[in-house]
Amino acid sequence: MKLAGRLDHIEPFYVMECAKAAVELSRTAACDPAQGGRPMIFLNIGEPDFTAPPLAQQAARECLERGSTQYTQATGLPALRERLSRWYAERFQVDIAPERIVITAGASAALQLACLALVERGDEVLMPDPSYPCNRHFVAAADGVARLLPASPEHRFQPDAATVQSAWTAATRGVLLASPSNPTGTSIAFDEMGRIVQAVRERGGFTMVDEIYLGLSFDDAFGHTALAHGDDVISINSFSKYFSMTGWRLGWLVLPPELVAPIERLAQNLYICPSSLAQQAALACFEPASIAEFERRRAEFRARRDFLVPALQAMGLRVPVLPDGAFYAWADCSAHADSSWDFCFRLMREAQVAITPGRDFGPHAADRYIRLSYASSMAHLQDAVQRLQQLLSA
DSSP: OOOOGGGGGOOOOHHHHHHHHHHHHTTSGGGOGGGTOOOOEEOSSOOOSOOSOHHHHHHHHHHHHTTOOOOOOTTOOHHHHHHHHHHIIIIIOOOOOGGGEEEESHHHHHHHHHHHHHOOTTOEEEEEESOOHHHHHHHHHTTOEEEEEEOOGGGTTSOOHHHHHHHOOTTEEEEEEESSOTTTOOOOOHHHHHHHHHHHHHTTOEEEEEOTTGGGBOOTTTOOOGGGGOTTEEEEEESSSTTOOTTSOOEEEEOOHHHHHHHHHHHHHHTSSSOHHHHHHHGGGGSHHHHHHHHHHHHHHHHHHHHHHHHHHHTTOBOSSOOOBTTEEEEEOTTTOSOHHHHHHHIIIIIOEEOEEGGGGOSTTTTTEEEEEOOSOHHHHHHHHHHHHHHHTO
């Protein structure tokens, strides 16, 4: 069977390939307590150990009991769009009309819809290296070209306006950024984001910003939405991270007004609508009790960061930029190995700690860096640090 040529530009998702290897290794004697082994500690996947808040779970049960599971509009429940509009006003002091919000089947669907609406064959989209691999693959799936811009620790692993301006060519269609970023946990400063938006605007391009970790910002200097810089900014967000609803597959887009109808047309044909059950449950995420719980969890993630990063530094796993959001540490392992890939597999085999190598996130310095997720419990982080200390000091 002949495959479509676009697949040639979509690499394997190495995060998941490593995860499969970690699961296989976890079944060996080294990870079997009955045989004197230790269970694998998984610091490789970006999934909170918290689940949906109690009120959202209750709302889902009630939705099932009354049989309220029919299709919604392709753009989502009006009540959820309105509640998100209020959330932007209350949390970020930006005025976002509900009509500009489109509910999607996760942030992945949001990215696919936006790329299909804006990217044509051969169009270049500028992105930082390192960045989340699936983002560039959404560009490739729309027959575009993700052009990666190496980003250094001195620039917080993020592009700036000068870099965007110098990289822009006749083939460039726009930029796809992430703030806070996966894998680095770093954000683009508010003023610098404004300069990037203006530079792209002057060139007639689009600015698309992945903001799925925005609610999990730890530093007031960075916890701002790019939407404050104009109605032409496109924001992608999700209920998976701050709202702890991974697996419910619910996200949203904030769009320029003129893009809503084209995105709706695509959504109608590709997805019909997001999960009705998930949307109705998500309404409960904005109740005061739920917000209080999310803020408690955000404080817990910050405490985990404040434990893990100094511990990594002390082991020679240098974290050149303190993460200001999300739940990742981007650490330089070159003091211990020439290959982050080999290093991660060594940690899995010898310390029973699963960590993600840098290969997934772009070729620039991929062999130097590893990504650790502190979405696991503090007890797991403490155990993992102890194991790594024993191995690396031997």
